[in-house]
Amino acid sequence: MTALSSNSKHKIGIFGGTFNPIHNEHLFIADQVCEYLGLEKVYLMPDYIPPHIDEKHAIDADLRVDMIKLAIQGNNNLDIELSEINRKGKSYTYETMLELCRKYPNNEYYFIIGGDMVDYLPKWHRIDDLLNLVNFVGVRRANYVPKTDYPVTWVDVPEIDISSTMIRNKLSRNQSVRYLVPENVNVYIKEHSIYR
Ligand SMILES: Nc1ncnc2c1ncn2[C@@H]1O[C@H](COP(=O)(O)OP(=O)(O)OP(=O)(O)O)[C@@H](O)[C@H]1O
Numbered sequence: 001m002t003a004l005s006s007n008s009k010h011k012i013g014i015f016g017g018t019f020n021p022i023h024n025e026h027l028f029i030a031d032q033v034c035e036y037l038g039l040e041k042v043y044l045m046p047d048y049i050p051p052h053i054d055e056k057h058a059i060d061a062d063l064r065v066d067m068i069k070l071a072i073q074g075n076n077n078l079d080i081e082l083s084e085i086n087r088k089g090k091s092y093t094y095e096t097m098l099e100l101c102r103k104y105p106n107n108e109y110y111f112i113i114g115g116d117m118v119d120y121l122p123k124w125h126r127i128d129d130l131l132n133l134v135n136f137v138g139v140r141r142a143n144y145v146p147k148t149d150y151p152v153t154w155v156d157v158p159e160i161d162i163s164s165t166m167i168r169n170k171l172s173r174n175q176s177v178r179y180l181v182p183e184n185v186n187v188y189i190k191e192h193s194i195y196r
């Protein structure tokens with residue numbers, strides 16, 4: 001990201017997750033929200049350790065980062081933000097966004113989350129302070145009725161019902177994940193024998 005000196009704010013999306021691994025619905029969401037809200041870019045931001053789940057074991061950050069870089073190749077709407085990987089430890093969103101807001105005061109941030117995650121916002125670390133730093137964008141899921149009092153901008157993105165869990169499970173059973181992840185990510189997973 002580049003620091004800018006003008007007074008006008010730059011609308012920047014941040015899509016946080018573990019991305020273990022990144023899949024096509026992550027990419028579809030990031031790209032669609034970017035276009036729908038007229039954002040300059042959406043940064044995919046891998047966490048180092050997810051803040052809310054103690055037992056979730058992700059593969060090495062380097063491998064997750066490599067796969068994100070491969071996945072966004074050729075799409076100018078998308079980029080990667082490495083603050084949480086570089087900071088290490090538990091990746092509390094409030095701490096990350098405070099750091100980014102201080103570093104890039106001319107950016108206005110839109111933090112994108114899956115619609116079902118919105119219900120858990122009250123449990124997020126320093127959520128009231130975080131609400132002063134970012135606009136939350138909820139990706140509405142089919143058959144899901146949002147019931148939150150928080151200010152969330154809702155975006156409808158056609159849902160493909162895939163998850164990283166599904167991809168890890170398929171790979172552990174030696175099943176194909178072609179068309180669920182970009183082909184260069186599929187090749188990378190095979191070459192590095194990940195999730196076997
Ligand atoms: N199919 C999907 N539809 C809508 N949102 C999704 C979908 N898959 C992931 N997300 C959202 O993407 C963000 C990052 O998710 P994450 O990296 O945990 O992927 P995941 O597929 O949910 O992983 P896992 O299955 O390991 O929990 C979260 O906000 C999550 O709600």
Ligand SMILES: O=C(O)c1ccc[n+]([C@@H]2O[C@H](COP(=O)([O-])O)[C@@H](O)[C@H]2O)c1
Pocket residue numbers: 015016017018019045047050051052091092093094113117123124125
């Ligand atoms: O900061 C928090 O308390 C917090 C609690 C839950 C989730 N988050 C962030 O929300 C994003 C999506 O989380 P997840 O676990 O669904 O991948 C990711 O960037 C997490 O760091 C952040």
